[in-house]
Amino acid sequence: MQRLRTARGLTQRQLAEPAYTPAYVSTLEAGRVRPSDEALRYIADRLGVGFDELVTGRPARLATDLRLRLTEARRALATGGAERAAGSYRALLAEAEEHGLTELAAEALLGLGECALESGELETGREHFERAEARLADAGAPLTARVPALRGRAVAHYLAGELRYAVYLLESTLDELNRGGLHDPDALLLLYASVIGPYMDMGAHARAAQAAELALALAPRAGDPALVARMHRSVARTLLAEGRLAEADASLARAAELYRTLQLRTELANCHWMRGYVSAQNGLLERAEAEFRQALAMLSESRAALYSCQAAVELADVLHRRGKSEEAAGLLRGVLDELSSERGAVHAAAAHRLLGIIAEDARDTEAAEEHYVRALSLLERAGAAGDLADLCRLLGDLLRRTGRVEAALDAYRTGLGHRTAPGTTTLGPAPAQPPL
Structure with a gap:
């Protein structure tokens, strides 16, 4: 209140009158009296600021502006600019923490975690997700709000090769949500789509198939198209394992369509990668090679190091099957360096x-x-x-x-x-x- 008054060149008398006395304004500025809402509304009007800004000390549009910048950072990450996005998220985190905006600070930490996963910095990513989860828990946020942070931690462990712990995190969160009656479609869909990969790598195909069926049933209720696209991409793995190649290709086509609409470049690259895998399973090696090369080019542009390595292994397999073993071996040696x-x-x-x-x-x-x-x-x-x-x-x-x-x-x-x-x-x- 004192800062705003002096910035506007007002004396305590000019601010107080005619409704209050200069002495009352003095006691408020000294923090000796708690003002009524009526007094705060009067003073806010005299200072030309909103009631909320006077109460919290935050600029009126701060939260709105930070949310707008969060959207821009997400777009930068989606189009392959992980480095630029990370810089934006760091600045957002500092501002959100300065003004005590816990939820926005957690969202910035989630963004930093995703940037770290994209660039292959798994330990750093996991730390960001853990901090986001802790912030939300301290603020009393429900489990559904903490799901993206929990899922991020699980993915970091999965990419590091810690499959069992990744599954433990995802399964225990699913169990807690469902037993507690917290049937949030977006939260459940995110978890079911994320657990399919670890299940498949562990050889738990029946559990993967069950997760895929539940994800497909939840999809019509979910409000986030990027989440639905990710689900389709994950479900394709179980369809492939069951020999349902046409359905897998249809799921991937739907995911690719959504990613193109949303301009999510890394995710679209992953769809090319999976469609290459479907083609390879069908024996269409020339088409598979083209899809894998497209995926690798897109992932390399976005500097998605870990995902690039994974696509390179699949491309090398197809190259070997096409008689290009020397090129395949060169690719694989590069992968092992990473x-x-x-x-x-x-x-x-x-x-x-x-x-x-x-x-x-x-x-x-x-x-x-x-x-x-x-x-x-x-x-x-x-x-x-x-x-x-x-x-x-x-x-x-x-x-x-x-x-x-x-x-x-x-x-x-x-x-x-x-x-x-x-x-x-x-x-x-x-x-x-x-x-x-």
Whole structure:
């Protein structure tokens, strides 16, 4: 009040009269008396500011302006400008914290987390999501409002190869929402779409299929088209696993259409990547190569390092199948320079597996064995049972051909140990379901 009065060149008498006395204004400015709402409205009118601005000390349009800038930062991230978006989010976070706008500060932290995931800085991303979740929890926000932060943490763990912990976070949140009657369609859809990938990599295909069915049932109730598009992209994985290739392609086409409308470039690139995978499954290798190259070009432009590496592994597989093994091997070596056991472990394993196959084709059994063993170590550490059985078969076959029968038997037994019944995991009962 004092700051606004002096900025306008008013004395305490000029501000107070005719309704109040200069002494009353003095006691208010000194903080010795709590003013009534009536007095505050009078003084706000005299100062030419809104009642809320006088009460909170925040500029009248601050929250609105910050929300507008949040939208611009999201657009920058969506179109591939993660670095620029991160700068905007950092500035927004500082302003929101300065004025005590907890919800907006949490949204800025979520944005910083997404930027970090995009650029492959998984630990930094996880820290941003944890801070966002803590802010919202301290402010008493309901679980539904904390879901994006929880999902961000789970994705960071998933991309780091910590599949079981990612599933634990997603399943426990789903369980709490559904048992508590918090059937928010957007929150549930976000979680079901996010858990499909980890389920598939763990070999829990039945749970993945169930999550996909629930996501499809929730989609008509969701209000966020980007969320619906992400769901279609995730569901395509389960449709592929069930051999429903035409339906998978239709889901991806719908996702791509939504992403084009929303101008979400990285997500659209991921659709090209998945459509390449569908084409490869159908034996349409030329089309698959074109789709993967398109995805890789778009992801490289947006500097989405981890996603670029994942698309490169798929492209290398198609190149190898088309007889372009030298180019495939070059791509894979580049991928391994970017990935590690703490960062993209499942895809690093896929790169080693494919390099092993290429080495076998070139009759370099020593190099092939080395790549298979490295891949096996990465997958075991990540708990990716979905790929372990096949890798153990490849390693066992190689060992058997080189005359090491006992070692081959050990490899086959390891593979059989990971060949669980369809859809089972060691994670306990499935989470409660929404009443659909």
